[in-house]
Amino acid sequence: MHVAHLTLHDFRSYAAVDVELDPGVTAFVGRNGQGKTNLVEAIDYLSRLSSHRVATDAPLVRAGADQAIVRAAVVRDGRTAVLEVELNPGRANRARINRSPLPRARDLVGIVRTVVFSPDDLALVKGDPGERRRFLDELLVLRAPRYAGVRSDYDRVLKQRNTLLKSLYAARGSSRDAALATLAVWDEQLIGVGTELLSARLRLAADLAPYLGKAYEAVARGASRDDARIAYAASVPVENLVGSTEAAPSTEELRAAFVDELARRQRDEIDRGVTLVGPHRDELQLTLGPGEENRLPVKGYASHGESWSFALALRLASYDLLRADGDDPILVLDDVFAELDAERRSQLAGLVAGAEQVLVTAAVAADVPVELRGVTFHVADGEVRRA
Structure with a gap:
């Protein structure tokens, strides 16, 4: 192309x-x-x-x-x-x-x-979790454009649900009962589209992981392909299976975990007026080091050169993954x-x-x-x- x-x-x-x-x-x-x-x-x-x-x-x-x-x-x-x-x-x-x-x-x-390398890529490593979520979502959409609609739907539902949670804190009596009933409707929508997005991100992180190790080995002096790792940390209590030999959680398992966690955090969400569970709270963990016992988060521990190498490796891994898809x-x-x-x-x-x-x-x-x-x-x- x-x-x-x-x-x-x-x-x-x-x-x-x-x-x-x-x-x-x-x-x-x-x-x-x-x-x-x-x-x-x-x-x-x-x-x-x-x-x-x-x-x-x-x-x-x-x-x-x-x-x-x-x-x-x-x-x-x-x-x-x-x-x-x-x-x-x-x-x-x-x-x-x-x-x-x-x-x-x-x-x-x-x-x-397109895969873009720019000076701003350092934010993938040193920035807040939103930078890494955006990185995943943009790559996800390039691989499967329909996820642009899924992401848009999730943002819409999240915005509406947060607005309702803010109003619930002060609601009393029948108005509170009505708001809670409406919250149940938005919960169902959040769980549906959120589970779809979460499942796709987990698969993407698993697909990207081996390419990242290979890319980091290529750009970092003296590195091996086992030094750089990524793991998807979800806000729902599911196992982070990236790099594991176990099967990834099914959609039904993810949905059940989402339902349980929303129910458990409902009081906290109403008190704070914000949605605390879902893909918008997730993190792509980046770690570096030879062997599990020496592995540390890239953010806060890696040198400037190591951080640049990791950022470049993320972009190169994206490129290699897209090429593997046939383009x-x-x-x-x-x-x-x-x-x-x-x-x-x-x-x-x-x-x-x-x-x-x-x-x-x-x-x-x-x-x-x-x-x-x-x-x-x-x-x-x-x-x-x-x-």
Whole structure:
């Protein structure tokens, strides 16, 4: 899979730009603030309908414009499709394939698959649990786009349930009885969609684990593939079976555990006015060390270099897992080489150089390792020129 042509209208700093792209390695080189990252961000947006840099769409629309358009010709298995998304902050976005409108913009998710490496990846290791949950969910959606709807449904139910819990604390008499009856309805919805999301995350973590060990061994000096581990820690009392030879819990077992834990925590939830059980409270535990007795959490114990290696390994593992699914994702290396020492630059470059399409951004050409010297575009003053 690769992008053959990218067109932007009022996206970020670009009023209009057209870029022809080739398979293999392409580097966008330019000083900070010139718009090189905006180009790869647009391609990544087509993949996930979200940005790896900001949480909302509004900053993606050029100042003074009402909407932005991202359009790309994507080649897959020798066939070309034109994907387009229209960003409308405050209103529903719209998407098209070959100029035919899609019922929902999110139906575009997963048609293009991207894996992005960026300086912000350090937050996967050093940030709060929400960063790691988002990492899992984004990978989950790339593998199976229908989970975009599951995640959206879960967020909607969670928001409604939290609102009800806040009102329950002060409710009395018949109004309290009515609120508790309504809570039972929201409990059922939370359990249904939450169990589906939890089950999918557990399977994903188990699938990702062996790729992580292999990737960490490749990028960390002197490491073995058993040094880096992940384990999914659920807020419902189920066994964390990642890396175990035991069978994963069934959907029925997860659902039963969810039901019991919600009932046990109901008083706490009403007192605090917030949902305390569910995938939104879960954690992806990252540990590092030779042997179980020496294993420690990466956050708070790993050195800066070890943390960077772990973050890179998470991205590489994602890439390898998607490839194992039968697709070759587009790799985006966004200003990542400036953050790495020479050895890690060379290691990472060697591992990804064989991808069908690699898009690199760098402030200066010297930051791009020799293994990734391909087509170069110079980005300056709103113009993108092929060298």
